[in-house]
Amino acid sequence: MAKKLRLFVIPVLGVMFSGLNCFAQVPTPPKTAEGNFVVKNFKFRSGETLPELRLHYTTLGKPVRNAEGRVTNAVLILHGTGGSGQQFLQPQFAGELFGPGQLLDATRYFSVLPDGIGHGKSSKPSDGLHAHFPQYDYDDMVAAHHQLLSEGLGVNHLRLILGTSMGCMHSFVWGETYPDFMDALMPLACQPVQIAGRNRIWRKMVMDAIRTDPEWKGGEYSAEPQQALRTVLDFLLIAGSAPLYMQKTLPTRDAADKYLDDYFKARLAGLDANDFLYQVNASRNYDPLPQLEKITAQVMYINSADDFINPPELGIADREIKRVKNGRFVLIPISDETRGHGTHTKAVVWKQYLAELLGKSAQ
Numbered sequence: 001m002a003k004k005l006r007l008f009v010i011p012v013l014g015v016m017f018s019g020l021n022c023f024a025q026v027p028t029p030p031k032t033a034e035g036n037f038v039v040k041n042f043k044f045r046s047g048e049t050l051p052e053l054r055l056h057y058t059t060l061g062k063p064v065r066n067a068e069g070r071v072t073n074a075v076l077i078l079h080g081t082g083g084s085g086q087q088f089l090q091p092q093f094a095g096e097l098f099g100p101g102q103l104l105d106a107t108r109y110f111s112v113l114p115d116g117i118g119h120g121k122s123s124k125p126s127d128g129l130h131a132h133f134p135q136y137d138y139d140d141m142v143a144a145h146h147q148l149l150s151e152g153l154g155v156n157h158l159r160l161i162l163g164t165s166m167g168c169m170h171s172f173v174w175g176e177t178y179p180d181f182m183d184a185l186m187p188l189a190c191q192p193v194q195i196a197g198r199n200r201i202w203r204k205m206v207m208d209a210i211r212t213d214p215e216w217k218g219g220e221y222s223a224e225p226q227q228a229l230r231t232v233l234d235f236l237l238i239a240g241s242a243p244l245y246m247q248k249t250l251p252t253r254d255a256a257d258k259y260l261d262d263y264f265k266a267r268l269a270g271l272d273a274n275d276f277l278y279q280v281n282a283s284r285n286y287d288p289l290p291q292l293e294k295i296t297a298q299v300m301y302i303n304s305a306d307d308f309i310n311p312p313e314l315g316i317a318d319r320e321i322k323r324v325k326n327g328r329f330v331l332i333p334i335s336d337e338t339r340g341h342g343t344h345t346k347a348v349v350w351k352q353y354l355a356e357l358l359g360k361s362a363q
Contacts, residue, residue: 030098030106032089033059036121037152039144048134055148056121057114058085060098060106063155075104075111075160076149076174076182078167080189080344081279082236084120085113087345096347103354109159114148116141116166118278125274131219133278138166138286142173146181158182160358164344165189165309166279172288175295175324184298184361186354188344189307191316194287199309202239203280206232210277219274229271233264239308242340292323299327300357302350304343306334 035057042053064073077088088094097104104111115122117136125133134140149155161182163171168190175185195203210216213228237260250256301321303310310317312331321329330353332338337349347354 030060030094035059035152037148039147039151042144042147044134044136044140046135046137050123050134052123053117053144054121054123055114055117055144055152056085057112057148057153058089059110059112059153061108061110063110063153070157071110071155072157072159073109074149074155074158075109075162076145076158077111077113078145078161078163078170079113079116079119080165080167081283082119082276083165084115086120088113090345092346092348096351097354103351103358110155112149112153112155114145116170117144118275118282124272125219125278126272130274133274135281136278137282137284138170138173139177141282142170142177145170146174146178160184160186160361162186162354163188163190165341166283168344169283169286169288172292172295173286175297175299176288176291179294179296182297184300184357185295186357187299187301188350189303189310189341191310191314192292192301192320193289193316194285195283197314202235203283206235207277207280210273213273216273219277221273224271225273226268228273229268229276230264232271232273232276233267237263240341241308242306242338242342244306244334244336245339248336289320292320293325295324295327297326298357298361299324300353301327301329302332302344302353303329304332304334304338304340304349306338307341307343309341 037055037057039053039055041049041051043049061073063071066072077085079085079087096102098106098111100107117140118124125131149158158181161171161174161184163169163186165188168187171185171187172192174182209231210225210228213225215221215223215225216228250259299321301317303312303317305312317329317331321327332343332349337346339346343349
């Protein structure tokens with residue numbers, strides 16, 4: 001079948017940006033189910049409380065329990081900053097993993113794709129509280145998903161946690177906070193240390209761009225602060241860029257200029273300043289480094305060499321994975337198939353390592 005050139009979206013930081021690519025028609029994706037679990041009086045680490053915290057989720061497949069009542073086939077898949085569980089239903093992920101005979105075949109595994117606090121269809125500032133929404137952090141987000149699984153979905157054990165970008169960082173938090181809850185962890189595109197250096201600087205720049213835009217009005221704007229959001233999109237594009245891929249697909253000045261114009265048209269209308277500010281700020285106290293030794297699950301930790309946010313020359317991943325008892329780090333080299341930070345959701349590039357992890361962690 002002839003391939004058709006078309007506009008599509010790939011996750012960068014979990015936020016979606018437009019890109020050009022060619023791929024063949026994919027099979028019909030497995031059936032999904034969506035739902036909401038409401039946590040009453042959820043208390044955040046800040047001391048704030050939300051009377052009703054809504055956690056949205058999508059699932060594929062059905063849970064299986066052993067004779068002791070333990071769920072044996074549950075998989076938790078965690079999105080990045082600005083994303084949602086729905087991003088994992090795109091062809092470059094779902095088309096490689098959830099189909100018949102594939103690694104996370106929906107007839108064998110019960111996959112849970114939740115929206116984090118402040119994201120997707122879960123409770124978030126733009127629902128109405130605006131800048132009065134509780135100041136959530138990654139520990140809150142992980143605790144909420146643990147409650148969703150254990151109380152909302154009746155899942156008492158996970159076969160695997162796979163997390164991308166922010167979800168990658170959540171994977172390390174999960175491994176330390178609930179070390180016996182999962183068999184395996186697959187963090188993709190992050191570092192197991194607090195966010196500092198250039199990564200912290202560009203994040204602070206986008207937050208400052210929102211807070212200092214007069215149209216933000218302390219979070220009580222009636223219209224989105226356009227200049228702030230354009231700055232946000234500028235930084236997201238650079239942070240998520242893949243130099244080799246973009247040079248090949250945008251080989252002329254005119255092509256690059258048109259891409260940028262299309263990018264703004266496609267993305268600007270979908271952003272909310274308060275939501276994005278909270279999403280980025282949630283990483284402010286992330287720091288799993290002091291407790292990496294608590295992780296006992298099998299870990300397959302993967303970054304890509306063309307990732308602007310997690311550049312390999314820092315040497316952090318190679319050094320710190322040695323503190324994880326059952327950890328392995330893989331650096332994917334730059335190629336025509338990698339997509340910078342967004343390689344985390346292009347499963348064809350790294351699914352061989354997922355197969356290895358599932359085999360190694362089988363009980």
